[in-house]
Amino acid sequence: MRDRVRVVVQGGARRGRRGGFARLLWVGAELITTLGVVVALLVVHQVWWTNRQAVAAAQERVRALEEGWAQGDAPASGEGPSPGPAAEEDPVVGQTPGAGGTPEAAREPAPGPGAPASKAPPQAGPGPASAQAPSYEEAYAVLRVPRLGLVVPVAQGVDKRAVLDKGYAGHYPGTAQPGEVGNFALAGHRNTHGEPFRYVNRLRAGDEVLVDVRGRRYTYVVGKVLSETTERDTGVIAPVPRSTVLPDAGYSEPGAYLTLTTCTPEYTSKYRLVVWATLKS
Known part of the structure; x- marks a missing residue:
C-alpha cells in the first residue's frame, strides 16, 4: 500500500513539472x-502612414506655392510640424547616417567658381532663380520629373526633421540655385516620409527634370547616373x-548642373545614388 502511494505522488510531481x-x-x-x-504596427506606421502624411502635405505645399506665384505673392515661410519621427534613412551626402542636422559639406559654401503643370511657366535660361536666397527650411521651388510622375516641393536646407521628413527635396546650402552656373544639388528620401526619390534610379540620359521657381521654369537634362x-x-x-571616390564619374568643365542624391540600396543608408543633369539652353 505504501509503495502505491509513493508511485502516485511521483507521477503527480512529473505532471506538475x-x-x-x-x-x-x-x-x-x-x-x-x-x-x-507591435513591430508590425511600427513598420506599417513608418512605411505606409508616414508616406501618406508626407505626400499629402507636400502636394498641398506645391499647390500653395503655385497659387502664390499666380497671385504674385512670395511663398509663405510657415511649413507646419514634421509629419512623424525621423526616418533611419539619411540621403544626405557628407553626413554620417542618422546624425541629423546639416552635413559638414553643406554648412559653408562649396569651394570654387510629376508631371508638368497644365500650363508651363515661361522657360528660363542660365541665370539666378531669384535675387534673394530663400529662408532656411522654406519651400520655394517645385521639382518635376515627368518620367517618374514626380512633383515635389524643394526647401532650403537638408535637415531631416524640418525638410526631408516632410516629403520635400532639400537643397544643399552653399550649392547653386536653379538656373545658376554651378551645381543645384538636392537630397531626398528614397523610402518612407513621402519617398520622393524612390525611383530616381530609373532615370536615363536624355530624361528631363524641371524646376519651377516663382513662375519661371528651368529645364535640366539627365546626363549621368552614379549608381553607388x-x-x-x-x-x-x-x-x-x-566623384572623389570614383574619379572617372562626373564632369570636368564648369556649367549649370543639377544633382539628385538619395540612399541605396533601398531601406538602407549604406551608400548614395547620384543623378546628374545639365541645364538645357
Whole structure:
C-alpha cells in the first residue's frame, strides 16, 4: 500500500513539472506574438502612414506655392510640424547616417567658381532663380520629373526633421540655385516620409527634370547616373560635380548642373545614388 502511494505522488510531481513548463511556453509564445504585432504596427506606421502624411502635405505645399506665384505673392515661410519621427534613412551626402542636422559639406559654401503643370511657366535660361536666397527650411521651388510622375516641393536646407521628413527635396546650402552656373544639388528620401526619390534610379540620359521657381521654369537634362558611392563623397555636389571616390564619374568643365542624391540600396543608408543633369539652353 505504501509503495502505491509513493508511485502516485511521483507521477503527480512529473505532471506538475510538465504543466509548469507548458505554461512557461504559453507565456513566452504570447510575449513573442505581442512583440510581433507591435513591430508590425511600427513598420506599417513608418512605411505606409508616414508616406501618406508626407505626400499629402507636400502636394498641398506645391499647390500653395503655385497659387502664390499666380497671385504674385512670395511663398509663405510657415511649413507646419514634421509629419512623424525621423526616418533611419539619411540621403544626405557628407553626413554620417542618422546624425541629423546639416552635413559638414553643406554648412559653408562649396569651394570654387510629376508631371508638368497644365500650363508651363515661361522657360528660363542660365541665370539666378531669384535675387534673394530663400529662408532656411522654406519651400520655394517645385521639382518635376515627368518620367517618374514626380512633383515635389524643394526647401532650403537638408535637415531631416524640418525638410526631408516632410516629403520635400532639400537643397544643399552653399550649392547653386536653379538656373545658376554651378551645381543645384538636392537630397531626398528614397523610402518612407513621402519617398520622393524612390525611383530616381530609373532615370536615363536624355530624361528631363524641371524646376519651377516663382513662375519661371528651368529645364535640366539627365546626363549621368552614379549608381553607388559613399556617404562622404562630397565631390558629387561640388560646383563641377565629380566623384572623389570614383574619379572617372562626373564632369570636368564648369556649367549649370543639377544633382539628385538619395540612399541605396533601398531601406538602407549604406551608400548614395547620384543623378546628374545639365541645364538645357
